[in-house]
Amino acid sequence: MQRGPTGSYVRVSSAANEEAWAFIPSALPPQPPPDLKGARGRLHDQALLACGRLDAITALLPEPELFLYAYVRREAVVSSQIEGTR
Known part of the structure; x- marks a missing residue:
């Protein structure tokens, strides 16, 4: 499948x-x-199923925001390490 430019x-x-x-x-x-x-x-289909599972798990968490914050924080730390910043 060929598409033209994306923008x-x-x-x-x-x-x-x-x-x-x-x-x-x-x-x-x-x-x-x-x-x-x-x-x-x-x-x-596998990606949609994985998103559904993640959504179901978040319903069991007492504070989903803290769960999400941990991953956002981890990504920021890894990104900073790659860039060599703090």
């Missing part, structure tokens, strides 16, 4: 008259629509 770059100017390039994504849904047959469809 385009346009030149924009800020309030301070500084010019820059901005990426403007194409409108959704994409044309042609994604092909969800065969192996790709099975992977899509």
Whole structure:
């Protein structure tokens, strides 16, 4: 399946008259629509099932925000280590 570009770059100017390039994504849904047959469809179904399981587990947690915060914090620490910052 071949699609065209996912968007385009346009030149924009800020309030301070500084010019820059901005990426403007194409409108959704994409044309042609994604092909969800065969192996790709099975992977899509597995991903939806995993999201459903995660949603079900969060209903059992006393404070889902703390559960989510732990993963956001972990990702931030790993990202900082990769960048060499604190």
